[in-house]
Amino acid sequence: MDLNARFQKGFLPMKLAEYYLNENFFIKLIEFPALYNIKTDELYSLNEKGLEIIQNIEEGKTLNIKDKEEKEFINYCLNEGILTTEPQKRIKTLLRQSPIPSLRYLELQITNQCNLRCKHCFVDRDTVHNLRFEKIQKILKEFEQMQGLRVLITGGEPLMHPEFEKINDFIKELPIRKILFTNGVLLNDNILKKLNVEEIQISLDGMKKGHEILRGKGTFDKTIEAIKKAADYGFQVSVATVIHKGNVAEFDELENLIKTMKIREWTVDALTVTGSLKLHQQLWVSPDEAYKIMQSYGFSVEDHPRLEGFGCGTHLLAVLATGQAAFCSFYEDEPIGNIDEGLENVWKRKKQIVLKELECAELNCPFLEECRGGCRFRATVLNRKEKAPDLFKCYQFGRLKP
Numbered sequence: 001m002d003l004n005a006r007f008q009k010g011f012l013p014m015k016l017a018e019y020y021l022n023e024n025f026f027i028k029l030i031e032f033p034a035l036y037n038i039k040t041d042e043l044y045s046l047n048e049k050g051l052e053i054i055q056n057i058e059e060g061k062t063l064n065i066k067d068k069e070e071k072e073f074i075n076y077c078l079n080e081g082i083l084t085t086e087p088q089k090r091i092k093t094l095l096r097q098s099p100i101p102s103l104r105y106l107e108l109q110i111t112n113q114c115n116l117r118c119k120h121c122f123v124d125r126d127t128v129h130n131l132r133f134e135k136i137q138k139i140l141k142e143f144e145q146m147q148g149l150r151v152l153i154t155g156g157e158p159l160m161h162p163e164f165e166k167i168n169d170f171i172k173e174l175p176i177r178k179i180l181f182t183n184g185v186l187l188n189d190n191i192l193k194k195l196n197v198e199e200i201q202i203s204l205d206g207m208k209k210g211h212e213i214l215r216g217k218g219t220f221d222k223t224i225e226a227i228k229k230a231a232d233y234g235f236q237v238s239v240a241t242v243i244h245k246g247n248v249a250e251f252d253e254l255e256n257l258i259k260t261m262k263i264r265e266w267t268v269d270a271l272t273v274t275g276s277l278k279l280h281q282q283l284w285v286s287p288d289e290a291y292k293i294m295q296s297y298g299f300s301v302e303d304h305p306r307l308e309g310f311g312c313g314t315h316l317l318a319v320l321a322t323g324q325a326a327f328c329s330f331y332e333d334e335p336i337g338n339i340d341e342g343l344e345n346v347w348k349r350k351k352q353i354v355l356k357e358l359e360c361a362e363l364n365c366p367f368l369e370e371c372r373g374g375c376r377f378r379a380t381v382l383n384r385k386e387k388a389p390d391l392f393k394c395y396q397f398g399r400l401k402p
Contacts, residue, residue: 019074021058022081023088026175027051027095028147030102031307035082036149038177039198043149043304044082049073057083058090093175098147101307103347104315106143107152107329110136110167112321114156116183118215119283120242122275122330123156129321133163135339137170139319142343144176149304152201154181154329156321159191172196179238184226185219192233199236199264202227207254210247214283224257231262238265241298243290244283251297268298270392272330272378287382288402291395311353311373317346327351330377358387365389367397 024039033046035054046054050073053065065071077083111130112123131139140151151171159182161167171178178197187200204227205211208220215223231237239258241247247254251268258266270290271277277284307314318326324335325346337346353376355361360368373379374390382391394400 018085019057019078019083020086020088021054021090022084023090025082026091026093027054027058028149029095029097030104030147030149031098031100036177037082038175041150041177041199041301044080045305055095091173091175094145096145096147099344099348101310101314101352103143103146103317103343104149104304105152105317106139106148106150107154107316107318108136108139109154109156109319109321109329110158110164111161112156113160114183115160115185116157116215116219118183118276119280120214120244120271120275120277122272122277122332124275124332125156130161130163131319131321131323133166133170135323136167139339139343140171140174140176144174146344146347148176150177150179152179152181153197157183157186159186165194168194168196182226183215183219184223184230187226187230189229192229192235195233195235197235199238200230201238201240202230203241204239204254204258205242205244206247207250207257210244210250210254213246214242214244227261227263236264237262238267239263240267240269242269242271243285243293244271245285246283248285248289248293251293255297265300266298267300268294269375270294270378272375273381274330274377287391287395288400290392291402294392294396306372308369309355311355311358312376314352314372317343317350319343328377330375358389359385360389363389365397365399367393367399371397 024037025035026038028034028036033051035044035046053070053073065074074083112125113128113130114125143151158164158180179199179201180195180197181201184202202223204223205214211220211223227237227239270285271283273284313328316328318329319339320326320329320332323339325337325339326332326335327350336349339346353373355368355373358373360373371393374393378392379388379390380386391400395402
């Protein structure tokens with residue numbers, strides 16, 4: 001949202017020293033100067049004057065506000081909870097210009113170990129790998145310095161990392177939004193009491209029958225219990241659901257169930273035929289079957305503005321449990337470097353997807369900027385061509401008819 005375009009009327013002729021930046025807000029210099037709320041995931045754009053005022057407030061400088069627009073800006077920030085008149089416990093951050101495109105979202109696979117054997121899993125588990133705690137520290141500090149917004153803590157099952165308690169203690173003081181991706185089975189009161197994340201994403205792949213076809217007997221009730229418990233502890237909870245043959249008839253019932261729980265976001269997407277799913281063809285759902293579900297179910301919160309002209313993954317990098325870095329976790333067999341080279345060095349080597357180079361652009365698709373070419377890994381696997389359309393998205397946006 002544009003912070004400078006949404007001023008509230010009113011005047012507060014006070015000194016900047018009387019205000020404090022809310023402890024949940026952090027300045028980020030990405031493609032544009034911004035304020036990021038790690039608790040709500042809201043991203044506010046700033047103009048040069050707004051940035052100067054916020055920086056002065058954070059540094060505790062005294063400055064008289066006389067200009068009408070500056071007064072309105074201060075008043076708006078107070079109303080939004082960005083500024084407060086009470087001293088705040090601030091985490092000190094390094095402010096520097098990010099690379100362009102900016103690395104905003106880090107998919108950090110801390111382990112490839114898992115307590116389940118899901119039939120659609122794409123993570124290679126032939127050899128156990130756990131990212132060392134010291135390496136995780138270094139990666140996350142580099143990510144912070146690159147003006148990162150969200151770290152997605154994934155696995156395998158991240159709770160199985162042998163040093164998870166140390167990792168959890170460390171991330172508490174990071175000016176980054178922390179999201180734990182989990183199957184929910186291992187979540188309990190002891191973990192939830194100590195967990196230092198803002199959001200927990202839990203996989204729920206249907207009602208009892210559909211979910212357990214994919215994830216195994218006895219997992220459904222534990223997953224539902226984990227979702228409810230996480231919400232009761234005050235965490236923002238999101239749910240991710242993949243479409244498979246075993247759950248296509250369950251979505252009405254699943255939607256009704258989700259409406260009874262405190263869910264922030266519900267992501268519904270098609271399976272990608274890779275990993276374990278290659279051995280379970282009976283679960284595959286074709287694009288012309290899946291699109292109606294993708295159109296009709298799921299809900300999301302306001303997304304951040306992205307760099308125009310670029311496709312999926314523009315602001316994302318995956319770090320695997322092996323220490324290799326990849327375009328995203330689907331591309332674990334095609335690493336672009338090792339994290340020992342430095343996060344920024346690897347990021348600058350990443351080849352971005354340019355929308356005008358896709359076949360979608362040649363076909364003059366009117367939804368290209370909105371769709372952003374869909375999932376490029378899924379499109380390549382399905383069509384055996386790197387620049388081909390993601391047919392799931394083509395059906396979803398009405399470009400193809402069944």
